[in-house]
Amino acid sequence: MHREALAGNPNPSRHLQALHFLGALARINKLRARKSPPSRRATALGGRRITRAAYAAMAVAAGPRRAWSRAILLGLRRNSIAKPFLIKKRILKPHRELRDVGSRAEEMEFGSLLDETLNYIHHLTAQVGIMQKIADSLCK
Amino acid sequence: MSSRRTTGGRISEDEINELISKLQSLLPESRRRNMGRASAGKLLKETCSYIKSLKREVEDLSERLAALMSTMETDSPQAEIIRSLLR
Numbered sequence: 001m002h003r004e005a006l007a008g009n010p011n012p013s014r015h016l017q018a019l020h021f022l023g024a025l026a027r028i029n030k031l032r033a034r035k036s037p038p039s040r041r042a043t044a045l046g047g048r049r050i051t052r053a054a055y056a057a058m059a060v061a062a063g064p065r066r067a068w069s070r071a072i073l074l075g076l077r078r079n080s081i082a083k084p085f086l087i088k089k090r091i092l093k094p095h096r097e098l099r100d101v102g103s104r105a106e107e108m109e110f111g112s113l114l115d116e117t118l119n120y121i122h123h124l125t126a127q128v129g130i131m132q133k134i135a136d137s138l139c140k
Numbered sequence: 141m142s143s144r145r146t147t148g149g150r151i152s153e154d155e156i157n158e159l160i161s162k163l164q165s166l167l168p169e170s171r172r173r174n175m176g177r178a179s180a181g182k183l184l185k186e187t188c189s190y191i192k193s194l195k196r197e198v199e200d201l202s203e204r205l206a207a208l209m210s211t212m213e214t215d216s217p218q219a220e221i222i223r224s225l226l227r
Contacts, residue, residue, distance in 0.1 A: 029209050046206035047199070054198050111152075114159040117187060121166055124194040131201035138208040 017061035017123065018130045024053035025134070052076075054131065058123040068120045163187060 028049050032042070059072035160183065167186050 025205070025209070029212070032210065043206050043210050044203075046210065047203040050202035050205050051199055054202060111156045111159060114156065114163060117191075118159060118163055118166070121163075121187075121191065121194070124191065124198070128194060128197050128201065131198065131205060135201060135204050135208060138205070138212065 013061045013063075013123075014126050014130075017057045017126055020060050021053055021057035021127070021130055022134070024056065025050065028053065054127050057130075058127050061126075062119060062123050066119055067116055069123075166190075 028046060032046060055072050056076055059069040059076075062069035064070055064073060160180070164183060167183070167190055169186055
């Protein structure tokens with residue numbers, strides 16, 4: 001199904017990131033459809049779920065070879081067995097992923113840190129683009 | 141984006157310089173002012189604020205998507221688009 005689309009694609013990781021994010025959105029939407037009408041609290045909760053889905057998509061697309069994506073993927077795995085109220089603290093703390101990388105900065109030499117940072121920015125900007133396109137198409 | 145890594149772990153000074161200029165070309169302010177080589181400290185500071193603003197954008201877009209999706213009916217054409225993309 002995706003293979004033909006990916007074959008000639010010069011940027012397969014972005015494709016994977018978009019597909020993973022769309023899948024998560026579809027799941028979130030399914031959950032929401034069950035509980036209607038939507039309250040304001042539900043929308044705020046949905047926003048946080050979507051943010052989590054965004055970072056998950058980034059981490060999956062980057063793969064386990066990056067320190068920052070590993071931090072996210074491991075955090076997500078921990079959360080699946082952690083209590084629900086811990087989820088907000090873990091994933092949504094700003095710069096958590098980079099801080100995890102930075103706390104190992106003494107061991108990680110400057111060049112690797114730059115490399116990780118560039119890759120992180122690459123996936124962040126890709127994610128912003130993906131979300132903007134989806135929002136725009138939903139507005140039409 | 142994959143950058144080739146030297147085997148053995150250590151990145152050479154040339155590669156560090158290349159990474160620094162790649163980073164500088166990404167940063168919006170450095171691009172605008174078309175600076176010559178910025179100091180590493182300034183570059184890192186700008187990188188941090190750029191990443192912060194990108195993360196804020198992700199959160200804002202998440203809120204926007206949540207609001208848009210809450211008004212979306214399950215059988216709207218948009219839902220069908222998403223479903224067809226995932227098939």
